[in-house]
Amino acid sequence: MFQNMLNSIDPYSMQILVNIGIGIILALGLNIITGLTGQLSLGHAAFMSVGAFAGALLTIKTGVPFYINILLSGLITAVVAAAIGWPILRLTGDYLAICTLGFAEIVKVVFLNLEITNKALGLTVPTPDTSLPMPLIVLIVVCLTIIASAFIQNSRFGRALKAIRDDEIAAESMGINIARYKVQSFAVSAFMAGTGGCLYAHFLGYINPSDFGFLKSIDMLSMVVLGGLGSIPGTIFGASILSAAPEFLRFMSQYRMLVYGALLVFMMVFRPNGLMGGIDFTSFVLRKLGVKPRGVSRSKEVQ
Amino acid sequence: MFLQQLINGVALGSTYALIALGYTMVYGIITLINFAHGEIFMVGAFVGLLMVGYFKLNLFLAMAIAMIFCMVMGVVIEYIAYRPLRKSSRLSALISAIGVSIFLSSLAMMVFGANAKGFPSEAFPSHQIHIGNADISTLQLLIIGVSALLMLALEFIVQKTKIGKAMRATSEDYNTAALMGINVNFVISFTFALGSALAAAGGVLVGVLFNSVSFNMGLMAGLKAFAAAVLGGIGSIPGAMLGGLLLGVAEVFGVAIGYSSYRDAIAFAILVLVLLFRPTGLLGQKIQKKV
Numbered sequence: 001m002f003q004n005m006l007n008s009i010d011p012y013s014m015q016i017l018v019n020i021g022i023g024i025i026l027a028l029g030l031n032i033i034t035g036l037t038g039q040l041s042l043g044h045a046a047f048m049s050v051g052a053f054a055g056a057l058l059t060i061k062t063g064v065p066f067y068i069n070i071l072l073s074g075l076i077t078a079v080v081a082a083a084i085g086w087p088i089l090r091l092t093g094d095y096l097a098i099c100t101l102g103f104a105e106i107v108k109v110v111f112l113n114l115e116i117t118n119k120a121l122g123l124t125v126p127t128p129d130t131s132l133p134m135p136l137i138v139l140i141v142v143c144l145t146i147i148a149s150a151f152i153q154n155s156r157f158g159r160a161l162k163a164i165r166d167d168e169i170a171a172e173s174m175g176i177n178i179a180r181y182k183v184q185s186f187a188v189s190a191f192m193a194g195t196g197g198c199l200y201a202h203f204l205g206y207i208n209p210s211d212f213g214f215l216k217s218i219d220m221l222s223m224v225v226l227g228g229l230g231s232i233p234g235t236i237f238g239a240s241i242l243s244a245a246p247e248f249l250r251f252m253s254q255y256r257m258l259v260y261g262a263l264l265v266f267m268m269v270f271r272p273n274g275l276m277g278g279i280d281f282t283s284f285v286l287r288k289l290g291v292k293p294r295g296v297s298r299s300k301e302v303q
Numbered sequence: 304m305f306l307q308q309l310i311n312g313v314a315l316g317s318t319y320a321l322i323a324l325g326y327t328m329v330y331g332i333i334t335l336i337n338f339a340h341g342e343i344f345m346v347g348a349f350v351g352l353l354m355v356g357y358f359k360l361n362l363f364l365a366m367a368i369a370m371i372f373c374m375v376m377g378v379v380i381e382y383i384a385y386r387p388l389r390k391s392s393r394l395s396a397l398i399s400a401i402g403v404s405i406f407l408s409s410l411a412m413m414v415f416g417a418n419a420k421g422f423p424s425e426a427f428p429s430h431q432i433h434i435g436n437a438d439i440s441t442l443q444l445l446i447i448g449v450s451a452l453l454m455l456a457l458e459f460i461v462q463k464t465k466i467g468k469a470m471r472a473t474s475e476d477y478n479t480a481a482l483m484g485i486n487v488n489f490v491i492s493f494t495f496a497l498g499s500a501l502a503a504a505g506g507v508l509v510g511v512l513f514n515s516v517s518f519n520m521g522l523m524a525g526l527k528a529f530a531a532a533v534l535g536g537i538g539s540i541p542g543a544m545l546g547g548l549l550l551g552v553a554e555v556f557g558v559a560i561g562y563s564s565y566r567d568a569i570a571f572a573i574l575v576l577v578l579l580f581r582p583t584g585l586l587g588q589k590i591q592k593k594v
Contacts, residue, residue: 040394088575091582094336098533099578101526102571109568214526218401225398257409264402265384272391 014135016247021138022200023243027223027235028149029192034221035230036158037185038165039089040097043104044193044220049212050107051077051194052201053117056125059202066128070141070198077194078187085186089179092168104217111209122208125201138199145192149232152188161185165230226267228274237276307437308559309552314443314512316551317450321505322528323535323543324457325498331474331538332494334393338400339380340502341525342407347373347503348510348520349415355426362427366449366507370500377499378492386488404521411518419517427511446508453504454544457497461540466493474538523567530574536587545585549573 009017030044055073058064064072088099111117130137152158160181163171172178201207219242227238245263249256267275322344329337347369354365384403388396429442461467472480473490481487509524510516531550535542550570557569577585 034394040397087579091578094330094334094537095533095578095582095584097336098530099575102530102575105526105571106568106575109565113564214522221394222398222401225394229392229394254413257405258413261402261404261406261409264405265399268395268399268402269384269387272388272395274395 016244018135018138018203019247020240020243021135021142022196022203023220023223023239024142024236025145025196025199026193026220027227027239028145028232029189029196030220031189031224031230031232031235032149032152032161032192033185033189035224035235036153036161036165037182039182039186040094041100041189041217042097042214042221043100043102043107043217044189045212045214045216046100046104046107047077047081047190047193048197048200048216048220049111049207049209050080050190051197052207052212053111053123053197053209054194055198056123056201056207057116059125059128060123066130066137066202069128070137070195073198074191074195077197078191081190082183082187085183089182089186101214101217104212104214108209108213117209120209122206122211123201124206125204127205128202134203138203141195141199145195146232146236148192153232157181157184162230222264226264226274228276231274231276234274234276238274241275304436306435307439308555310437310439310443310447312552312555313548314446314551315555316548317447318505318509318512318547319524319528319531319551320544320547321450321453321501321508322524323531323547324454324540325502326529326532327535327537327540327543328470328494328498330532331540332470332491333385333389333477335385335396335400336529337385337498338397338525339384339403339407340498341521341523341528342404342411343373343377343380343499343521344502344506344509344524344528345411345516345518345521346376346407347499347506348516349411349506350503351507352420352422352510352516356420356423362507362511366504369503369507373499373503373506374496377495381492381495386491404525408518408521415518417518419515419520421514421516422511442512446512449504449508453501457501457540460497466490470494527567527570530570533584534574534577536584539584539586539588542584542586549585 026044026048029047030041033039033041033044051073054076055069058069058072059066084103088096088103091099112120117123127134132140152161160171160176163174163176164178164181168178197212223239223242224235225238226242227236228234245260246256249259252259322340325340325343326337329335329340350369350372351362351365354360354368355362358365360368380403384399385396388399427442427445429440429445431438431440432444433439459467461470469480469485469490470493472483472485473487477487480490506516509520527550528547531546532543533546534550535544535546550573553573554566554569558566562569581587
């Protein structure tokens with residue numbers, strides 16, 4: 001049944017859809033550290049590349065089943081992120097941002113010089129042998145990532161992260177271990193970036209360290225900010241638009257990036273909080289369905 | 304050998320410092336990482352190239368025209384892309400800056416093509432001077448001299464003039480400065496103009512030094528200059544100069560001892576190491592956060 005459904009979509013649209021899916025996974029990952037915890041990361045592409053190379057090497061060298069491979073490359077990325085995050089997350093604000101940027105450049109240059117990653121030539125990744133078609137796997141991972149993000153946002157862990165974002169000093173005085181939570185959110189964020197990278201590597205079939213440069217990190221950040229920082233529907237929306245935009249702008253070929261840059265500026269000028277920022281999606285849907293949001297009735301009782 | 308590499312490093316570093324100054328001044332006043340700054344540097348290099356190559360102007364005149372052009376461009380960019388966002392979150396302004404950066408580099412690619420262009424060799428007839436066992440080209444001395452002159456001029460403007468005083472007041476406290484009757488909008492425009500002029504001068508100098516101007520030269524130079532600004536302590540003008548020189552020298556020595564393939568990582572590795580031990584950069588003030 002799935003096979004029929006997938007076959008009815010032409011390969012070009014399918015590629016755009018898969019790109020959107022991978023974009024959503026990456027953006028949701030970045031949303032956890034930047035949107036929820038409020039720590040600006042300008043080097044998230046590095047984690048994507050760690051995941052991509054880990055996944056590719058696992059497939060080439062060991063041939064573990066693909067499903068385990070996705071998990072493993074996510075885990076490897078999370079461990080790397082925790083190791084990097086432990087020292088640098090003491091920095092605040094823009095010093096942290098430039099540090100993540102620096103690490104991303106270092107990771108890129110190291111991968112460009114390592115023998116095992118085939119230096120500047122990049123790796124060709126064989127198509128994994130799976131029972132499910134690749135686009136379906138991406139879809140499943142996207143759904144899992146969305147569910148996980150929603151759970152994280154509403155959990156004790158997520159509330160602690162939001163407290164850190166809103167006021168570090170207040171959060172610390174409420175007994176939240178800032179350093180630990182920051183490293184944990186960094187690791188969770190990198191885990192998602194790693195799985196996204198692994199899927200990217202296997203879907204595309206070829207990876208090169210230069211693909212994961214500063215511009216890739218910026219792409220991911222634009223998705224999160226454009227959709228609305230900290231909002232899951234917003235991030236999904238932003239990731240979909242920005243992943244698809246270069247394809248839809250293709251008809252103007254050489255003016256494509258020009259228009260893309262101008263669009264970013266104008267979208268920010270007219271919707272500074274992101275396209276869906278400031279809209280509480282859950283209560284919006286509930287209100288449309290005719291259910292009163294809980295918060296409303298409660299505040300009336302107080303009055 | 305040592306002297307030779309030192310001069311190479313100082314020449315490269317002073318161009319980094321020129322760009323870093325623009326980052327640090329803008330950051331000091333409106334806490335915005337102006338990612339379009341690297342592209343202004345690139346546009347400056349192209350304007351200089353156009354003036355020298357097409358209009359056959361003298362290099363210094365070309366540099367002056369590039370500086371004026373970029374001054375205007377910096378002010379216009381601030382007016383269109385950053386001013387409407389001054390009250391909103393800093394990340395929105397950052398994305399807007401990235402949008403400007405993408406726009407400018409793709410515009411340059413369309414106008415000037417994707418290939419790197421070189422300055423004509425008669426732009427600055429450089430010859431070698433022997434000091435001890437070092438070969439130093441007059442071009443390098445020119446770069447060091449021009450950068451030093453520009454930095455002295457900047458220091459004079461910031462420390463001794465009325466507008467410089469207004470700039471310092473605005474970076475100290477934006478709201479209080481506005482209440483004291485300082486026209487903050489003008490100060491911010493002026494800061495952008497100053498920073499862009501310095502970046503344009505840096506662009507022309509780098510273009511002549513490497514004899515190559517291309518549409519994507521702004522990205523890496525901008526990132527390294529930003530790293531230099533943070534290394535020195537972002538918001539601090541002497542810090543940006545020190546950071547730029549340090550990174551330039553470190554990069555040249557790193558390449559000289561055989562790490563040329565790691566060239567782009569050297570600057571960032573130093574940055575990360577320094578920040579681990581001095582989290583606010585070399586000359587940055589430690590900001591005590593109050594509840």
